[in-house]
Every structure is written in C-alpha cells, then in structure tokens.
Amino acid sequence: MVGGGVEPARRSASGLGAPSAATARCRARTSVGYNKTVTEATAAPALGRLAIRAGRAFDGRSAISGGALVLCADGQIVGVEPAGSAPPDGWPVAEFPGGTVLPGMIDCHVHLCGDSQHGALDRLAGYDDDELGQVIEAALRAQLAAGVTAVRDLGDRRGTVLDWRRRVTAGRAGFPSPAIVASGPPITTPGGHCWYMGGEAAGPEELRAAVRDRAERGADVIKIMASGGLLTAGTDVLACQYRPEQLRAVVEEAHAAGLPVTAHAHGLPAVIQAAGAGADGIEHCSCLTEHGIEVPEDLLERLAANRVIVCPTMGRIPGGTPSPAALALEQRTGATWEGRLAMVGQLHRAGVTMVSGVDAGISEVKPHGILALAVADLVVSGIPAADALASATSLAADACGLDGRKGWLRAGYDADLVVVDGDPLTDIRALAAVSAVYLNGQPS
Numbered sequence: 001m002v003g004g005g006v007e008p009a010r011r012s013a014s015g016l017g018a019p020s021a022a023t024a025r026c027r028a029r030t031s032v033g034y035n036k037t038v039t040e041a042t043a044a045p046a047l048g049r050l051a052i053r054a055g056r057a058f059d060g061r062s063a064i065s066g067g068a069l070v071l072c073a074d075g076q077i078v079g080v081e082p083a084g085s086a087p088p089d090g091w092p093v094a095e096f097p098g099g100t101v102l103p104g105m106i107d108c109h110v111h112l113c114g115d116s117q118h119g120a121l122d123r124l125a126g127y128d129d130d131e132l133g134q135v136i137e138a139a140l141r142a143q144l145a146a147g148v149t150a151v152r153d154l155g156d157r158r159g160t161v162l163d164w165r166r167r168v169t170a171g172r173a174g175f176p177s178p179a180i181v182a183s184g185p186p187i188t189t190p191g192g193h194c195w196y197m198g199g200e201a202a203g204p205e206e207l208r209a210a211v212r213d214r215a216e217r218g219a220d221v222i223k224i225m226a227s228g229g230l231l232t233a234g235t236d237v238l239a240c241q242y243r244p245e246q247l248r249a250v251v252e253e254a255h256a257a258g259l260p261v262t263a264h265a266h267g268l269p270a271v272i273q274a275a276g277a278g279a280d281g282i283e284h285c286s287c288l289t290e291h292g293i294e295v296p297e298d299l300l301e302r303l304a305a306n307r308v309i310v311c312p313t314m315g316r317i318p319g320g321t322p323s324p325a326a327l328a329l330e331q332r333t334g335a336t337w338e339g340r341l342a343m344v345g346q347l348h349r350a351g352v353t354m355v356s357g358v359d360a361g362i363s364e365v366k367p368h369g370i371l372a373l374a375v376a377d378l379v380v381s382g383i384p385a386a387d388a389l390a391s392a393t394s395l396a397a398d399a400c401g402l403d404g405r406k407g408w409l410r411a412g413y414d415a416d417l418v419v420v421d422g423d424p425l426t427d428i429r430a431l432a433a434v435s436a437v438y439l440n441g442q443p444s
C-alpha cells in the first residue's frame, strides 16, 4: 500500500529558490519556446497537454536511441514517440535539443525533518510544528529543483511527515511537492539510534504493536534501526541493537500488514541479521567490522538471491569536514569512503539490487537535492551509467512501492520528468545540470 501522491499547485519557477546557474538556464530556454509553453500551460486547464522533445532520452532502464517526444496529458505520459515525430495539433512543445529527458528521480533515503545543517537531527526535538513544517517544505523544494519528483522519508519526528502528507494530500501544500513515501519514526531500542524521533520499542509485543501503529497511521514502509548510528551518542555503529527473533517479529508483523521493512545497518553483524530476518531492504549496508569493511561471499549471495534492496546512501558534498564521530569511526575501523565505493562495486558485481538515496537532510555534506551525486558515486564505484540511472528511477520506484506509476518513460505512467543538459550516460555529471522539471506534466 502506498499513499505517495500529493496534489501539485502551480507557482512561478522563481519560487524554487534555484541556484543562479539554473536561473540562467531558465532564461536560455525562452529562446527555444519554453516561456511560450509556460504561458500556454498556465492558460490551459490544470493538468493539461504538453509535449517534451529532447535530443536524448533514458526510459528508466536504458537509452532511447535518437531521443524522444514525450506526450503528457492530464498528469500522465500518454505517448513516447521518436524525437522527430510531429506533436498532436495544438499541443505546446518544450524543446531540449541538447538535453536528455529522464523519468523524474526518486531519492530513496531522505529525512524531510532534517534541515541540512550539522546537528540537524539533534535539533529535531526543539522545532515546534510550524518550524518543522517549514523545514519539510524547504527540503521538498530543494529536492524538486534537483529533478527529484518522489522521495522516501525514512525517519521523521513522531509521524510529522505522515501528518504533513495527509494535510498536503487534502490540497493545502501551496506549492508543487514531490510525492512522498514515508516510514514515520524509525523503530529503535530504548535510547537507541535516533531514539529522539519517538520510535523506541523493545520486546516482541511492543515491536509488533509499533508496526501496527505505523500501519494505522498510513506508513508505506517500516524502518528499523538494526545497528547503532554515527549521529546518536551512546550507540555503537558496529553492534546489533536487536536480537534476531525481535527483527523477525517486526518483519512478520509488517508483511502481515502488507508493508515492506528496510533496516538501517552499519555493522556487518546487523547486515547479516537483517538479511537473515527477511528484511526487504538494507540502508547503508556498510558491512563494518573492527578491521574495516568485510563482505562475506555467502552474504553477497544471500542478498542477491533474496533480492534484498540495498540503498548504500552514497552522495555527499565534496570537500566537507567529516564529523568528529565519523573521524573516530574511521580511526577505529580503518574504513574509508574509498572502501565504501569499492564495496558498492562488489555488491553490484554480485548481482545485488541497489537504489540511490542520500540520507538527505542530516548534515551540511548531505543536504536535500544532491541525489545526482549519489548516482555519480555508483558510477565511480564501477557501476555502468545505465544501471546507476536505473537505481534512481525504475529500480527506485520498485523499492518505494511506486512501480506501475513512476520511474519509467512509458505511456500510462505519471508525467514526472526531468530534463538535464548533456548526456548522463556518457558523463554522469550531467545529471546535476537540471534544465527543467515536470511534476504531473506541469513545469515546476
């Protein structure tokens, strides 16, 4: 069950708070008819018709040779034609001869309550509801400006994102918002990782009740903290938080409610435990030991055979200062960023399904709106560009329960699209050069 969509409302492109380079590109588009498109779309009934023509196209799995003319009507893709096709009579056309059109991207690991500054999670408890609403809105705007048209929130404060989504779905967002898939507060041990989000639970009965509570509140996925975390003092990143039977109880109860489970796991024992308990997904999957990163062969086989979806949470602003906790962990284990990249390549070669998510919002080096950097890191780790792009589109949609609606350039799918300058299949950095974003067929 997924209650992802929120109704978009129209607003000016300047409301995005886009960086100046993006503004410059917006102006440039005027010369190829973009401005005309906006004017006509404004005059047309809501969720009207629009054709988007780009010199290159990626369908969610591979390139469409020669580009495409994507026809959008009433918020849906109604046709994907060769780029040279004539649009239907009277349809406005947005032209991107040097661009690539892709399905809107999906960031599979965000914290919309995180304000993208150092200590973001520590500040959660201090925000009042209005302030937190502003943080959530800023996060969604930054994501959309970066071509992200859906997010999976894997940890909010006491259900704030679930509540916010319910309000927004009733038509009161006041701005176009990416679709939201959300877990509510992560389930964690008393005093465990992110305990301050309000999801503490211990013992099988309490854990099962925690799952049922989230299901009743409309959560789309259950998030459980299988290991400690770097950003919560007093927790051990390398240690398991729960016993195996406790994790199994959570998975059983979630599956009975029709919900998938994804487990936060840094330490190798927690990764093994989550895979053994039947978790559908693993976040971070850092496979950390006291002696660095270790990925046993039988674990690789199990993750691949059971189709466990790994979100390695790559992507960071380069040149940032690691937190003291991160430096201490590096010293303790010898694990490095380069080691993580190598591990990600190893997972891919073993056939493990991977999706892209940033862990966005938790710090200055992991702000909202940098999913393109997480995808680029997959390419750096040796993953082919088409597979890396799929990790943020078609595979991400599957992971988020949005399959059949999002993640593909196909007739019948939501008209959530991003156009970037250049060709990300030959230079993945192009993914960050966003020219235009369409949400439900509307320019954003």
Ligand SMILES: [Zn+2]
Residues within 6 Å of the ligand: 109, 110, 111, 154, 155, 359
């Ligand atoms: Zn997280």
